[in-house]
Amino acid sequence: MLFGENRDPYLEHPGSLWLLHWMLAGKPGRATVWHWAFNEFHEPTFDRELMRRRLHRRCDELSESGRLGKERTISDITIRRDVECLVRTYFALPGGARRAPEDSIECPLAELGLIQKAGVGELYRFRRGPKSSLPxxxxxxxxxxxxxxxxxxxxxxxxxxxxxxxxxxxxxxxxxxxxxxxxxxxxxxxxxxxxxxxxxxxxxxxxxxxxxxxxxxxxxxxxxxxxxxxxxx
Missing domain, CATH: 1.10.10 (Arc Repressor Mutant, subunit A)
Incomplete structure (x- = not known):
């Protein structure tokens, strides 16, 4: 609808970002880590390492129950990359931050403000409350x-x-x-x-x-x- 029908090919309408977020996080089969983070991970504040440990524990539980498939395990490096990708999806680095050229393009979903800094350092929090841009x-x-x-x-x-x-x-x-x-x-x-x-x-x-x-x-x-x-x- 957004791209094939040319409704909003440049993602200029705020509703498009919310719709894409729902498609990512609303169901476990599309982007499992996204669904887990917004539906099961309830820490008031967190850093990447805490999220990685909680996600690793959840994957171990699923593996032991057989819900990941027979004898299937998830590698630690995969979990680390998924956590990093998720945080970067929703949190934009400050404009003056020094970073590599390949990291200079921010994900549009960062505009939703769903993940924010929580004090100094690498602490974050999910921002629960009214969302004025959500149609x-x-x-x-x-x-x-x-x-x-x-x-x-x-x-x-x-x-x-x-x-x-x-x-x-x-x-x-x-x-x-x-x-x-x-x-x-x-x-x-x-x-x-x-x-x-x-x-x-x-x-x-x-x-x-x-x-x-x-x-x-x-x-x-x-x-x-x-x-x-x-x-x-």
Missing amino acids: DEVFLFALLDFWRTYYAARKSFSVDFLTFERGSPGQVFLLDEEAVAERLVRLDALTDGAVRWDESSGMRQLYGHKLESIDEWGLLRAMYDRDLRRGAA
């Missing part, structure tokens, strides 16, 4: 992807579940509970009532009524058409 259409796309993939028979979710459950939009986009709730309120209008927000009973819940009627790809295309026309004007 509601991309949040809805992620919500439906999560819903249909893992909980197709389920009719409702709590705010807490959609914030902290593994693979949920709140977890992958690092949104806090109130930021998720604010977005859920707006989905009724965006989907013509196919998903509805209800807090009348004191429990904040999202209900699905006609999920099959939602054309999430059509909503994304409409978002690009609307915003690119606005930008051209």
Whole structure:
């Protein structure tokens, strides 16, 4: 859609970066380390070495359980490279930093600000909270992807579940509970009532009524058409 249909070939729309991040981190089969980092690695602050140790331990657990394949192990150098690549994907080096020419091109996803410095040295943290550049259409796309993939028979979710459950939009986009709730309120209008927000009973819940009627790809295309026309004007 972005490149083949020429919707946003230069990644100028902020929604494109969020969409690519969801495709990377939303499911374990696409980029396993990315999914693990945003859904299982919950350290308040970390450096590359701590992330490497935690990831190595997780790989050992999967290997012992046979989920990596028969007698398969992951080398330490592979884990180190994946950790380095992940951090560099989301954290841009300071503009005045001295670096080799091949390291001077930053990943566009660093603009999302999902990984930040935490004090001096090489400490980092994941930045959880509101994300003003995340369009509601991309949040809805992620919500439906999560819903249909893992909980197709389920009719409702709590705010807490959609914030902290593994693979949920709140977890992958690092949104806090109130930021998720604010977005859920707006989905009724965006989907013509196919998903509805209800807090009348004191429990904040999202209900699905006609999920099959939602054309999430059509909503994304409409978002690009609307915003690119606005930008051209």
